[in-house]
Each structure stands twice: as structure tokens, then as C-alpha cells.
Amino acid sequence: MEDFQWMVPTEFVFGHGAEERIGNWVAHHDFAKALLIYGKTHAVKSGLVATIHGSLDNAGVEHVDMGGVRPNPEVSFVRNAIQTARDKEIDIVIAIGGGSVIDTCKAVAAGVLYDGDVWDLFKRPEPVAVSRSLPVVSVLTIPAAGSEASDSCVISNDALGLKSALHGDFIRCKAAFMDPELTLSLPAWQTFAGITDMCVHIFERFFSQTGDVPVSDGIALSLLRSIRSAALVLLRDPSNYDARATIMWASTLAHNGICGVGRVEDWASHGMEHELSAAKPEVTHGAGLAVIVPAWMRFVYHENPQRFAQLGREVFGLGPTSSVEADAQATIDAVQHFFCAIGMPRYLDEFGFTRDDVDALLPSLQLNKGATFGSFKRLSIEDARTIYLSAFKPKAC
Template sequence: MNNFEFYSPTEFVFGKNTEERTGELVARYGARRVLLVYGSERIVRTGLLGRVEESLRKAGVDYTLFGGIQPNPTDTMVYEGIRLGKEKQVDMLLAVGGGSVIDTAKAIAAGLAYEGDFWDFYAGTAIVQTALPVGVVLTIPAAGSEGSGNSVITQVSTNKKISLRTPRALRPKFAIMNPELTMTLPPYQTAAGAVDMIAHIQERYFTNTPHTEVTDALSESLLRTIIEVTPKVLASPNDYDARAALMWCGTLAHTGLCGTGNEEDWSSHAIEHELSAFYGVTHGAGLAVIFPAWLTFMADHNVDKVAHYAHQVWGVPATADKRADALEGIARLKAFFHAIGMPTSIAELGIDNFDLELINSHLHVTKGERVGNFIPLNEAHTRQIYEYAVRG
């Protein structure tokens, strides 16, 4: 196990009707003028936005609405949010939504405290030292952004989709988590969210760091729970207990806990980001295609942990042939994805004009010559992974 620092100061307020405490929590953290960031009109139709607004008014908090955040959020909306935040002199960002909304709020929070271009942080030419506080009312369990310092934004002019990791400055001050708010999610969005959770855990689980028994056990337990409860949620959308388990799994998957003491990988996310940046696919669906392809490559190049994963997570009996065990585990992963309505090939994503060479070369323009740590992947390696994704 490697040396590590684990910092997770977010206050999680979990359970039924907790969105009614939004104003109380905003006021607790000293904010008086909030930019309320949200995505679709679903939160208007369900009455959630109205309840949050009423809670803010009762707490004496002024607020400005900033809606229309789309999946795979872009820099154009961040710039508009920064402009509006400056105009209204806000002192907190309140994200009501899922990962795209929260990531956008974090980028605005960093940009409002910075004299330069917020994209400097994503380009790696500046480091976030300070930011406005961020609060969250979570509506989509998936990205885990409610419990992390991470934010992913796409620069429209270059199609660069970049993940910013700020372990301290951008972790939300609080996250309100009511599983009831997820009951109106479409099945596809629920399933894509489950895949995102699985991927967040596996990006940390597949490590070459020795003696990671504690984090491995945490990761395996969370993975098995997601595999168990996701079909229940899809079969019975109003099952509160299953929704609650899935929602909490999504948060625990991305607080950093599952990576403590590990050298993490994150190559599958980088490879998928090219798909969602260029083709607009749902991030979780893209990961359902890329992660099995990545694992198939690893079965021939770094098989031990992949076989262990097959044994511990998918119940594959151990044999003397680790590669065969690994491939059986991958087959069971793909069968699970299909069972919950997720794709496992480029064609199933609905991409009929896939330009493998463009995507692969752009990946390395964005991420550099080598990607990831489990095996540092060069351009030939990632091309092979994309080829596996095409085959499905």
C-alpha cells in the first residue's frame, strides 16, 4: 500500500424530504446570494425546483436561476455562468441535478475566484487555489461528483473533454441526497449511471500497487452491491431501499476511498471521453463499451488482477488458466450490461460513422503519448482497445 492523504469534508444529508433543508444548509455555510445551477425541466415538472426555491426563501437566501445544462457539459455554459455569477455577485453555487450540473457548478465556482480564463485549470496551466463554495441537491446517482473534487468539461472549439481533479478546493460543502428524487429517471439513464459507478470503482481497483487488500475488499463489495441492486431498481422504480443503496454506492464509488493507497489508472475514462466529446454519447453507455474492451486487452497483458476480479466480483471458479478465467469474467460483465439495457459495442452506441484513427490520435493529442498506469497505453495499444470496442 502506498502513502496517501484522504480528505472528504462534504456533509452528506441523506433520506426522504431532505431537499427541504436546502436553505438551512446554504445558510449554515454562510451564503446569502446563490447561483442555482440546473439542467432539464424535469426538476420543474416534479416540483423539486419549487421546493428548493421555497426552502431558500424561508432561509432568507437570494438566488438566481441558471438552467439548461446539458449532458457532457461545455465551456460555453461555464463562461455564461461566470458572467451571470459576477453580475449577481453570488457567494455560493448550488447545483440541483446530476454530474453534468455539478461539474459545471464547480467550474463556475473556480472561475469566479480567478482573474484569468477558467479553462487554464483544465488545460493544466493553472491550479485551483480557491473557489466559491458549492452545495448539491443530487437527482441522478451516477458520477459521484457530489462527493469528489473532480469536474469534467468539454471545450467546444477543440472537442477536448478534460477531467480536472482538485482534492480540496472543489469538493462540495454539502450534498443533499433523497433517493425519492431518482424515481422518475428513465431506465436508460439509471442504467448508465450504474455503469459510471462501476467504472469509477474499477479505475481504482485495477492497480499494480501491492498489498491493497482493504481497498480491494471495499471495491469488490460495492461492485457486487451495484450488480445486485441495479436490476431491482429497473424492475421496481419506486423501490426506495434499492434506490437508496444505488445512490449511496454512487457516492462511495467516487469519494476517493476506493483508491486510498493505490496508484489509479483512469485510461478507460480517457478513452471513452473521446466518444462522448465527438459523438455526444451518454458517458455511462460509452463506458459500457470501453471497459470490457479495455479488460479484454488487459487479459493478454496484465492478467492477474483481471482474473482476481472475475473470481471475486463475478463468481468465476478459479482454474489454472487465468486468462480463461479473466475472459469469463468479462463475458459476465458484458452480459450484465446487456441485461440492464446497456451497449457493449460501438454499433450499439448508435455510432455509424466511427472514425477510429481520428479518435485515437485525438486521444493522445489530449492525453499525451501514454495513457493510464495499469499498463501505460501507447497509440497502438489504445487503437487495439477501440478495435475491441468496435467488435463488441
């Protein structure tokens, strides 16, 4: 078990009508003027933005709106929002949405207090280090990214064809308002892509060469069992409140750091997927992970097949055989079967990628991750090329 330092400063307000309490929270903490950031249509059409307006108005908190955040959020929106926040003398940023919106708000909050261009904080290989931001609170509508409690945000730069992250406890949300009822109207695709993302957040921590960390491992495996069980319920009954609540809270715990306490984390799969959604912003992050992660698993499992076999036994209920190698392979098949069963893609072809596209992904992958990356197995850029190629449909004989 590794030494660690971990903090989660986020206050969680969870349950029915949680979003209606945001105005009193903001006023109680002496904030006067909020910048509300949300996506393109749903938050407005659903009436959620109006509910937030009413809560803030009743508490005497001024507010300014900026809608239009896209999936895989882009730095040009962040720049515009930073200017608005400065012009309007904003003192708190409120995210209404999922990971893309919350990541945008984190970037805006950090950028407002930085004198240069916000992309400086994301550029590779040498981002500018900062340690302060405006406070951010979130009203979560899409359980997936875990950004409501994580120490990171990811932003794309379309002009450069890059997607990069900013990390630090200083950008963690001060509060997260989480009402599972807000997720009842989510399309199946968003629901299950989000479930895939939260599973992989746990995998990135569980697959490590640190050795046994019984407390963290137990939390990780319990979360994965809960997520899988709730996902299967939602396949049959999308309006099941308890399953929605389970998924929402599990998403938070999957990425607030608790599953990685005491161990070295991996993050190779996320790095490889980010190149896919940087090249094609229409690629949903969770869907890209559904393809990349099994391909990564098949490439690396020889490093510690026992670890994969443990996942198979404790999450998927697979019985042991006389071969731990076979058990590991069966686990990987079970992971991919689960992703496909909830509607996720199996091959990169399904996004419109071809084998000829792979080499173009590698320079930015190296810029973001370095010449070698990952911890479960150190990967070279050529290894990454092999993994990408293995994620296409097999060629016909």
C-alpha cells in the same frame, strides 16, 4: 500499499426530504445569495426547483436561477454562468441535478475567482493551476458520476472538439443533499448508464499494479457486489426505495476516492471514453464506458489475470478453473454481460461510429492523456487505436 493523503470535506444529508433542509444549511453557514444551476426540464417540471426555492426563501437566502445544462456540459454555459455569478455577487453555487450539473457548478465556482477565461483551467497540455473556488453544494438527482463528493469536474469545448478535467480538493462539494426518492422517476437508461459509470469508477482503482491493498480492495469489491445486486432488483422493481438508496450511496463512495486509497489508479478507460462523448456529445458517458471497458479489459488482462479472476469470484460468483487465463476471460465476459443485461450497448457501431472515425479520436486523446497513459498497463496511442477498433462489431467473414 502506497503512501496517501486523502480528504473528504463534504457533509452528506441523506434520506427522505433531504432537499428540504438546504435552506437552513446555507443560512447556518452564513451564505447570503445562491446561484442555482440545473438541467433543461426535469428539475423544474418535477417541482424540485420550487422546493429548493421555498427552502431558501424560508431561510432568508436570496437566489438566482440558471437552467439549461446539457449532458456532457459545455464551456459556453460555464462562461455565461460565471458572468452571472459575478454580476449578482453570488457567494455560493447550488447544483440541482446529476454529474453534468455538478461538474458545471464546480467549473463556475472555480472560474468566478479566476481572472482569465475558465477554459484555461482545462486546456491541455498545460492547464493553469488554481486552488480556490466559491463553495458548491449539490442536490443529487442522478446517481452516476459521484461528482457530489469527488475532487474533479469534466467540461467539453465543442469549438475545439475537446473534453477535459479539472482536479483538486478545493472544488469538492461542501455538502450534498441526497434523497433517493428523487431518483424514483428516472428513466431506465439514465439509471443503468449511471450504474455502469459507478462500476467503472471502482474498476479504474481496483485494476492497479500496486499489489494488495486489503482494506481498499475489500471496500471496492463490497461496493461492486452491492451495486450489482441493487441493479438486478431495479430491473424488476424500478420503484424499490432501498435499491435506489443503495445505488445513490454507492455512487458517492465509488468516486470519493476511498476505493483508491493506497494504490496507483488507472483511468485509461475514462480517458478513451471522453473522446467518444467529445466527438459526439449525445453519447451518454456510462453507455460509452460499457463499450470501452470490456475492450480495454481484453487488451490488458494478461498483465495480471489473477486480478480479473478475483473480481469474477468475489463479485460475479464465478468458480475457479484450472486456468487463471480462462477465469480472467470469463470475468470479462461476465462484466460485459452485466452491462448488456441492464440495457447498455455492446459495440461502438451503436453510437454511429465507424472504424474510419477512430484515427480522428487519437490526437485529442494524446493531448489529454499523453503519449502513454494508464497504470495497470501502460498504453500507447497505437494501443488505444487497437482497443477502439476491437470495440466494433466483428466484420462478417
